[in-house]
Amino acid sequence: MSNNPISRRNFLGLAAGAAGAAALAACGSSGPSNSGGSSSGGSGGGAASYWSLSGPPGEPYRQAAIDRFNKANPDSKITGTFFQNDAYKQKIKTALGANQGPTMIWGWGGGGLKEYVTSGQVEDLTSWLGENAAVKSKILPSSFGAGTVDGKIYALPVETVQPIVLFYNKKVFESAGLQPPKSWGEIMALVPQFNAKKIAPFSLGGQSRWTNMMWLEFLLDRTAGSEVFDKVFAGEKGAWSDPAVLDMLTKIQDLVKANGFQKGFSSTTADSNADQALLYTGKAAMMLHGSWSYGIQKEQGGNFVKDGGLGWMNFPAVEGGKGDPSNTVGNPGQYLSISSKATTEAKDIAKKFFSTTLVDDEEKAGWVKSGGVPVLTGSESLFTGDDAGFLKDMATIANGAKVFAQSWDQALSPTAAETLLDNIAKLFQLQVSPQQWVDAMNGVIGK
């Protein structure tokens, strides 16, 4: 007991030492030991590393791009490593925190990219893209938004544009003798009609939280336009207090209370695709989901997509709403940044990769084949075969949108996104009132 103070002092002394050590370790390794990432062999020639997500539909095309580049550039080598979605998020953070990240950092742009920028982790590509206008012109202009922080471009849009759309089961509508909705009022009118037929009006993988978020994004945009969220994004104090937000939240809870979603939707997960299965098995009539769901339903739903069972549209207008119904929400692209900690040599390889392989025709054709609309311009001519109709519509939605807003959880900082997803889940379970929701969210504005 008597030597308690001493031991505490020692403890703090040790802690201070450790703090120094941790800081040193974090800074120190940015020195010469860092070759822009992995210890992937001390290859004498040029080497750059690239981390991204594993699994279908993207991995094969990512790997193909790397192979193509390595073949065309025998004296420089890109090594790709692929991680599962959740695993990647942790892995990249740990690696960057220790200054051991890859040369090329794959991401979703928005708030996550902003953190990289404020931490000085990624290269400013603005002037490089200025010098290489040809590269920039090959990419859809609307995709650059989420790769831009404070007017400077820090990430190259790659891969595909993924708007969120309202999918519906045409067969279910046909047999029920109902028409797809053209407005929010019609949606609410359809709800009791489907419920009476024991079909869930909407399928929702509510356990995954971000699925619920898509509803808020569209409803807010349709009622109040994109300005409200822009204010939130800009970190304006009390930006969530806009009356349109309360109105939107009330509408959502009305939909929940009217049994707009399948029974037990909070236990349904999007990651096993159970929400999509509800739609293609006809247990639900409609579903709001990312455009990638098309590929999943095509692969898993038997002949559902092939026989024309799947319908899609942009989210309908809300009566009296100020938002432009052409607006859309989703992923305006995926994003590739260059680590500022990489060696000049590795950076040059990455830039070469950006300006050649990632904007070539094979890249474009590959992503079309994967079932997506590429971020590269002029891909419409490639839309052929079964998927042509869907791809054309997605391209129309993406290109025709006055505002292509990025998903909120990706646009906001990771800190705010956590609170957002949490509160959205509570909103859908009617655990919080719209006002409580607004108060909670105002608390993390600008964080």
Place this chain on the structure above:
Amino acid sequence: MTTIAPPVVRTKEPSRSTGGRSGPVLWMALPAFVWFVFFGIIPLLGVLALSFTTWNGIGEIVPSGLDSWKATLSDPGLPHALWVTFLIMALSWAVQTPMSILIGVFLATSKRYREFLAVLFFIPLLLSSAAIAITYKALLDPSFGLGSGLGIDLLNQDWLGNSTLAMATLIFIVSWQFIPFHSLIYQGAVRQIPTSMYEASQIDGAGRVRQFISITLPQLKYTIITSSTLMVVGSLTFFDLIYVLTAGGPGDATRALALAMYQQGFQANLMGPASAIAVILVLVGLVLSLVLRRLGGRADDSQLEGA
């Protein structure tokens, strides 16, 4: 010391020599100690240090005094997470212990089919928490799960979407995963109880229940302590299962400390507060393990030194 009378010295000798032998035995503890300090304590001190900083996990580490601690301690989520942690610990212990003992006692009698049962019971242990979580999420799906498979609508509940049900489901899955292991331990322990004890009490006309209470349970005392230690300490740090199963949801209904720490640190990028939570977690664990130590150490400690 030297003035102590000869007979006393003789009885004291062994125990003193035990104490005196700490020299010869000390080095035996060194490999474990050094190893653990290197990969456990040094990183922990790093975390302690981080709890006095602001760091988003990727940028620069900025010392910020007590900011993280203030934020953490004033967050209403903290007492809630402590409560959830305690709840998971207490409930999973309360469910697993009696079940494991009963099953263990039953399996202890050697019949072939019971050994077969023991093999099957072992399987859940071999599966990773992630695989278990994926399996249960599929089975508990209100549209495509167990309920629709068996045609029992009662099973189509909002298992993971309702706060109370989600906690119950979590406890059930933890039990599913670990009861087999603890049954196995108890099975081993029960086989160790001398048969003569039962025979004697049978002569006294004791029934099965009384035998269980007066012989089996007291004989299992130390096994219960060991198994409880594993359960309690394990429940503190387990994380994968909750992460994949509910991610702490619905809302924050199953957000235990370890998960709260992970979400603060790796999802919200608040490494400072996350480190503070980690330190709290270690303190909670320390208190718990001291209590368990007291229970398990049964005073031999003091006897050895005091003698």
Place this chain on the structure above:
Amino acid sequence: MATVTKHRPSPSVSGTPGGTRRRNKAMAYNWLGGGLSWVWLFVVMLPIYWIVITSFKTQSNYFITNPLVPASDLTFENYKTVIESDIVRYFFNSVIVTLGATVPAVLVSFMAAYAIVRGSGSRILKGMNWVFLMGLAIPLQAVIIPVYLIIIRLKMYDTLAAIILPSIAFAIPLSVLVLSNFIRDVPKELFESMRMDGATEWGTLWRLAFPLTRPALVTVAIYNGLGIWNGFLLPLVLTQSPDQRTVPLALASLSGQFGVNVPAIAASVTLTTLPIVILYAIGRRQLLSGLTAGFSK
């Protein structure tokens, strides 16, 4: 107590200890335990049954078929996918990591536990014991970044050793706690008689304490071994190249960007679990006798 531990050895290997059988006959059937065991068997087997049948379903009829009825057209496609993804290699990586971490962890913990019990008068050992107790509640997630930095400093990043070394460290606290509780129960007279016979502490450690502690060693080894076998975080953060993947990492990488391929996961779980189940079925008598050997002391 000593006598109990003495007649522990192999009767359970060669069959049933006579006493147990007699006890069983003499007593009424244990309805409560029996009923519970059978119910629990059903509870345990249902998800496992689901995993196995799902592994033979295609992803497209996974949601269309009844989850509890095997698909009428069994497919081996999932198994093909899994095997082509080099799962055999990952399996052996996992074996190396598990054995490489569990065996040293249990041995050093055993030595430390012995020292802590035998040298309980020593302040240094008391202090060490405190440190171990503190370690019980360190969640791996909390210290992963410092651990990562250490591994990089040691130039061991992306090797199996990078997973093994911290795994050993994190198995130590609990192992020491359980083992020291156990060793503490060994009657002092036994140590004393060893000492009289002129045995060194080192000799006593291996010839007396080791055999007497076997059940606890088995328990601790299994417990830690399973934890390490299924560990996800250390392999994820400390390795990178596909060559160094362990089974849990490989399982995760089977998932797609937008979702989990449930049947493929089921197939890989089945495939990687099967060898251990077989191993257990063969070795269970050994293992049980280890546990049976006197957990109650």
